Amino acid sequence: MSFRKILLSAALFTATAVFAADLPAVKILATGGTIAGTAASNTQTTGYKAGDLGIQTLIEAVPAMKDYADVSGEQIVKISSNNMDTKTLLKLAKRVNELLADPKTDGIVITHGTDTLEETAYFLNLVAKSDKPVILVGAMRPATAISADGPMNLLEAVRVAASKEAKGKGVMIVMNDEINGARDVTKTNTTNVSTFKSPELGALGYISGGKIRFYKESTKRHTVNSEFDVSKLDTLPRVDIIYSHIDDDPVMAGAKGIVHAGTGNGSIADPTFEALKKAAANGTVVVRSARVPNGATTVSVPKYTEAGLLESDTLNPQKARLLLQLALTKTSDPKEIQRMFEEY
Ligand code: SIN
Numbered sequence: 162m163s164f165r166k167i168l169l170s171a172a173l174f175t176a177t178a179v180f181a182a183d184l185p186a187v188k189i190l191a192t193g194g195t196i197a198g199t200a201a202s203n204t205q206t207t208g209y210k211a212g213d214l215g216i217q218t219l220i221e222a223v224p225a226m227k228d229y230a231d232v233s234g235e236q237i238v239k240i241s242s243n244n245m246d247t248k249t250l251l252k253l254a255k256r257v258n259e260l261l262a263d264p265k266t267d268g269i270v271i272t273h274g275t276d277t278l279e280e281t282a283y284f285l286n287l288v289a290k291s292d293k294p295v296i297l298v299g300a301m302r303p304a305t306a307i308s309a310d311g312p313m314n315l316l317e318a319v320r321v322a323a324s325k326e327a328k329g330k331g332v333m334i335v336m337n338d339e340i341n342g343a344r345d346v347t348k349t350n351t352t353n354v355s356t357f358k359s360p361e362l363g364a365l366g367y368i369s370g371g372k373i374r375f376y377k378e379s380t381k382r383h384t385v386n387s388e389f390d391v392s393k394l395d396t397l398p399r400v401d402i403i404y405s406h407i408d409d410d411p412v413m414a415g416a417k418g419i420v421h422a423g424t425g426n427g428s429i430a431d432p433t434f435e436a437l438k439k440a441a442a443n444g445t446v447v448v449r450s451a452r453v454p455n456g457a458t459t460v461s462v463p464k465y466t467e468a469g470l471l472e473s474d475t476l477n478p479q480k481a482r483l484l485l486q487l488a489l490t491k492t493s494d495p496k497e498i499q500r501m502f503e504e505y
Pocket of ligand 1: 194
């Protein structure tokens with residue numbers, strides 16, 4: 162190589178190095194899921210092995226991420242998210258807070274299975290102590306499938322995590338070109354790639370025409386404005402969900418909290434109501450939520466209020482459960498817990 166060529170390539174190397182150093186630093190924490198899933202054939206889209214691939218393989222599959230962020234990865238667990246548990250959730254939350262406190266981190270992306278993705282996202286929305294972007298991302302088709310959605314989802318998640326606009330908006334899910342807030346988003350379809358929706362309150366934004374476009378943000382408390390702190394917790398109070406149905410069974414075992422997934426506007430069958438009333442009288446905090454996907458669960462029949470049952474607002478039962486668990490780490494006063502359900 163001529164001296165001139167060496168000089169030119171040294172200049173190019175320096176420019177690239179400066180450019181990379183100038184990019185926001187985004188850490189990808191991998192937990193498994195279909196985004197890291199592998200199947201026996203490229204047409205197999207069910208019954209595959211979720212969480213099979215490691216984080217380096219996912220990063221190497223999307224070199225374009227490097228145009229937007231200085232990306233590095235860390236494997237937290239390799240699970241299918243139906244196996245997510247409190248221990249892993251707390252481990253993840255603590256690692257997220259450690260990284261967010263580091264001035265060298267500008268944003269975090271978490272790869273996660275879609276089954277419980279909305280729960281992890283909402284939990285982190287309540288306990289992450291920073292306004293830096295935290296983005297959860299998954300995929301509905303395994304990495305080995307034709308038209309796998311994971312690589313584009315991951316690229317878009319990294320782009321949002323690296324963006325200034327994402328700061329201060331709480332934890333978000335980026336999938337299928339949509340940006341949804343952790344509080345309002347839910348999985349709406351068992352297999353379709355367009356599964357994450359915020360049915361009534363709507364998406365926060367989109368990625369379209371190569372641009373990140375935000376249109377709104379949640380008015381509810383989150384992240385830096387949250388009173389919840391997991392730094393000293395190694396478990397959470399037990400909260401059960403009771404799913405209402407015809408002939409449901411009012412037998413309940415010793416939980417600190419119960420979320421009732423009621424019919425309609427959180428309605429409760431009479432025998433189950435009697436059991437919940439007794440549980441509330443004995444100090445178990447009971448929150449009424451609904452198995453209906455849209456709308457708030459509100460104060461309704463006076464006997465529910467008289468029995469001291471609380472309302473979940475628009476939180477679905479699985480998210481109400483997480484908020485009640487965190488609430489019970491601070492208090493068992495139903496009035497105080499109802500305040501939290503109004504504010505978060
Ligand atoms: C999982 O939740 O880990 C499996 C399903 C998925 O990621 O879509």
